[in-house]
Amino acid sequence: MLRQAVREGLRASFHKLGHFVANHPVFFASAPVLLSVLLGASFSRYRVEEEVERLLAPKHSLAKIEGNLVDSLFPVNRSKHTLYSDLQTPGRYGRVIVTSRKGSVLEPHHADLVLKLHGAITHIQVPMLGFNYTFAHLCLLDDSKNCIIDDILRVLEEMRTARASNRTVPPLRYPITRLKDGREAYIGHQLGGVQTVGGGREGVRAARALQLTYYLQVASALNEVVAARWELLFCRELERFSAAHPELGLYPFTSSSLQRDFQRTSRVSERPLLFSLAACLSLAVLCSSMRDCVRTKPWLGILALVTVSLATLTSAGIFNLTGGKYNSTYLGIPFIMLGHGLFGTFEMLSSWRRTREDQHVKERVAAVFSDCMLPFTASTALHLVTFGIGASPFTNIEAVRLFCRIACISILFNYLYILTFYGSNLVFAGYLENNYRHSLFCRRVPKPDLLQQKPAWYRFLMYTHYNEEASEPGDLHVYENHLLVAFMKRYYCDWITNTYVKPFVVLFYLVYISFALMGYLQVSEGSDLSNVVATETSTIAYTRAQQRYFSSYSPVIGFYIYESIEYWNTSVQEDLLEYTKGFERISWFESYLNYLHGLNITTSLSRRNFTEHLRSGFLRQPRYLHFSDDIIFAKRADGEFDVVASRMFLVAKTTENKREEMSILLDTLRKLSLTSRVKFIIFNPSFVYMDRYASSVGAPLKNSCIAALFLLFFSSFLAADPLVNAWITVTVASVEFGVVGFMTLWQVELDCVSVLCLIYGVNYAVDSSVPLVSAFALGRDSTRTRWVKVSLERHGVPALQSYMCYGAALLPLAAVPSNLTHTLFRCFFLTALITAFHCLAILPVLLTFLPPSKKKRRERKNVAEHREEIECVEMADSTRVVDQITTV
Structure with a gap:
């Protein structure tokens, strides 16, 4: 009783809210647009995050404490040449891997070219304030005030001197060799692809690659500017040298390469994102359209995307005003908002089709709010809770925390704009439909007898079904010429509930679980920074060369x-x-x-x-x-x-x-x-990224899942049946398990980007399954199979529409040349596909033979109705009137 009272109270509140929106449609349509335009002006404060370590390294780790202690004893900036690390070397520097396309880099010709390249690099000039700065002015100095250069260069010079004087070339040992001055030097990170004699102790026979690093010191703000400019000229010089000497392969990398290539994802994503918007918009219009020119709602399909866009603009404006800095992980925010918004808007459109056409528009809008807004509000609350947990100070990865914070703001405004902006446009569309006006041209459609007198093309454009009598609620015969409605009602519902189809669906689910388990057992963490940069960049080329030639030894x-x-x-x-x-x-x-x-x-x-x-x-x-x-x-x-x-x-x-x-x-x-x-x-500087990475990345997902579980448990009194939340929990667990397993099989590692997608996967599965399971649980007076069909007819169509539009929006993302967007596409696509499989196949089949039971509910309802049946009659005899006799 308490559950029903709370549920009906909330439905009544949303019914009143729908009335309020319908009474003031102009205000609710214009206020979000005005607010978005005002906040959109804040893009003048747009800034880009430049500290990749701040975003991707765990904030609180033992490695950072150890680094501070080490820096207090032996300053890291002065000893970074000894603490070699692949991508995480502190300070400014330029680095290049030199490979020979044929033969060994230690051959005289190639060695001379390497020394020539070294000379060209050291003579790079940076004009600044009337002075030409070279490497000698910027280099990191040793105790003798000489520039620190790699020991392999000294080895090559010794070999050239020996050849010039016809002396025997001194043996080069690996990975620790002895220099001319007697000093032992580690060259494992400077010489790669090595073929040795006697395990390297007797000498190096050949080598395929050399790595040279030029460390710069930054003692002042001017030095910082000059060093940054030197790095750009360093890359240009290498391009020129590579063009002049094609027999060598050059792979440059600088201290700013990682940040530049990380943010490059945003630039290379611009055109695919436009295609994504166009594809989603086209499919949304098609999904909202039908043959009937009055009942079709193509404008509502467009306005669904406009609503999401306005919410995106508003949240971005707030983000800019609060001093936020943009980074490429935010590319996932529009797709999260799109998934959330499409479910809400298509559910409202489906609910509109189930209302009585003879009702006033305000009553129909109020009925839509009463029917849709309770589950949509619950799913929005779940979004805010799960992402809110991720945005808390307990999240140790700054990129995850910032993403979850902006996701919370975006989802909140997405919800508010769907209630106001989209709801008010639903009012306008309703008035067009009530007055039998064309949904596109707003021209009144003639009645059938007048329409027959018009040309064929006019009759084709103005086709509609006139209802002279009031239609019953839920009577969808006028909407059955909608392709998806007809497909779901006439074909799919009967097919998926067929006795002979169910065993194959269950068998397919077992196969799905098997493959998901196989992937789940192979999950690996992805702390490699190349996973978040654009693919056609110097960082990826350098990383591949590094893994190919210099993977035999660890960082120092x-x-x-x-x-x-x-x-x-x-x-x-x-x-x-x-x-x-x-x-x-x-x-x-x-x-x-x-x-x-x-x-x-x-x-x-x-x-x-x-x-x-x-x-x-x-x-x-x-x-x-x-x-x-x-x-x-x-x-x-x-x-x-x-x-x-x-x-x-x-x-x-x-x-x-x-x-x-x-x-x-x-x-x-x-x-x-x-x-x-x-x-x-x-x-080592790379430990800052490794230390506690797995626990730091997994913690937001684990905390969000626990929060979602508690929210589903404590909100069970709002559900139509306690088993509704149980089914939703099982569905979410199955979807998340499948996404984790299949993304691993699709070569996606568990990093900060995939974790954000998994957090959203919890919400996406809830968005899809709540309406379907709730409609089934509310069903009375019929069999399980009948109510599964009814649930699919009512909520399967909007779910299918949202899956199609979301998938169309995701496809262009796969064409973006970036590892970050590849991770986003694969995770989002798997989430949508697996959720669709569960909501359109697994749940309908399982609900036909698993609780809640319709037979027991029907028996309880009949007993209750029998007990509450009260008959009042008035008895009279020939002499007097007898008072009312009540029989039970």
């Missing part, structure tokens, strides 16, 4: 000992050597121990002797001088020096699953640091 891992330990203690030395065993190492500590062994000095010294040999002997040797940057000394109270912090560099051997292996290695070394008596941390 900094191993930082951040407190004073007993380096002279034998057990501590054994622990340190054990921790770093299995890695390729550039370690001052191991080199120092070898230095002591070379002098026949034991490594088990006193503190004073250990430190004295280190400062006065080891670090004064030219080949060990560079290790001075890796050790921090502090003077003790007794005047002696102590090593208070130090660092070493480790590189791990990796395979094709480089990022997964790095994530496992990061967790392993962190666990070791908690149990070790040597207090150390590890750091």
